Every structure is written in structure tokens, then in C-alpha cells.
Amino acid sequence: MxxxxxxxxxxxxxxxxxxxxxxxxxxxxxxxxxxxxxxxxxxxxxxxxxxxxxxxxxxxxxVPGESVQALTVENTTLKRRVQQLTREHRSLQERLESARSNLRFADKRIADLEAQLLEGDQSRPVVTSVADMHAPYLCRSGTICISA
Structure with missing residues (x-):
């Protein structure tokens, strides 16, 4: 310009x-x-x-000088707590996976036993509940017996 x-x-x-x-x-x-x-x-x-x-x-x-040290200690404490919670979480995840696996096995076993009942195959043991799966047997009278 x-x-x-x-x-x-x-x-x-x-x-x-x-x-x-x-x-x-x-x-x-x-x-x-x-x-x-x-x-x-x-x-x-x-x-x-x-x-x-x-x-x-x-x-x-x-944040005065004394507070810096307190914050450092608190930070360390929180990091340890996070590590502990991580371990607990891992343990709970493993337990959950085990419980799911047991449930799948129990569901499969129950389905097999129901199929046996429907087929009328009385030669194999029959159970009344998942909790009784460890030692069931068929009594001579044809009823379901559970060993204690």
C-alpha cells in the first residue's frame, strides 16, 4: 500500500x-x-x-514440602492396592471360568441322564440333582437311590 x-x-x-x-x-x-x-x-x-x-x-x-512426601506415600499405597485388586480380579476370573466349566459339564451330564430316562434305559445309574451326581444308582425296586 x-x-x-x-x-x-x-x-x-x-x-x-x-x-x-x-x-x-x-x-x-x-x-x-x-x-x-x-x-x-x-x-x-x-x-x-x-x-x-x-x-x-x-x-x-x-502442596507445601511436607505434603509432597504424604502424596508420595499415598501414591505408593494406591499402586499397591491396584496390584492387589488386579491379583484378586485374576483369581476371581479363574474361579468364574472353573465354575462355568463345571456348569457346562453338569448340564451335559444332566442332558445325558434325561436322554437315558426317555429311552427307558434303566441299566445305567440315574440321579435326581446335580449335587447327587457323585454316587447315584438304581435300586432293585426301580426307584433312584443315592449313596450317602
Missing amino acids: VLEDLRVQKMKRAGGGWSYTIVWPDGSVDEEAALTRTQREVFAQRQRIGELMGQLRGFDQM
Whole structure:
């Protein structure tokens, strides 16, 4: 952009804003604009430093020296508790899988015994419940007998 004898350069800044530089007819750059730009950057950096220092002070007030040690101990305790719960979970998963396997076996055994009853095959032992599967037998009278 040209204004009378002056040329104004418009440049996009990294932050998304625009920067203007005045170039004199002899090609020299307006040093005052560069100085102003530098002062703005320094001011912005100082503001950011102030904000960060304020955050650090806030953290120091929230967690004094003695509290850091207490937090470290608590963190260690919680990690051990997580490990313990993981072991218990694994153990319970194994027990659940075993129980499911036993249930599948019992269901299959019951289905086999029901099939035997329907076929009328009285030569094999018959049971009344899953709990009685360890020692059932058919009595001479044709009724189901369970050994104690």
C-alpha cells in the first residue's frame, strides 16, 4: 500500500494478526515501528512469565514440602492396592471360568441322564440333582437311590 511518498508493508504475523512497516522513499524502514513491535512482544512475554510465576506460587501454596512426601506415600499405597485388586480380579476370573466349566459339564451330564430316562434305559445309574451326581444308582425296586 502506498500513501503519498510512503510505502506501507502489511505482513501477516505468526499469531494471526497483521504487522505494518513504514518504508520511506529512500528505502529506509521506520525504526519506530520496529521498536514498538519489539516492545509489544516483550510486554506479552512478561505477562506470560507473570502468569506462569503466579501458577507456580499457587502450586507451592497448595502442596507445601511436607505434603509432597504424604502424596508420595499415598501414591505408593494406591499402586499397591491396584496390584492387589488386579491379583484378586485374576483369581476371581479363574474361579468364574472353573465354575462355568463345571456348569457346562453338569448340564451335559444332566442332558445325558434325561436322554437315558426317555429311552427307558434303566441299566445305567440315574440321579435326581446335580449335587447327587457323585454316587447315584438304581435300586432293585426301580426307584433312584443315592449313596450317602
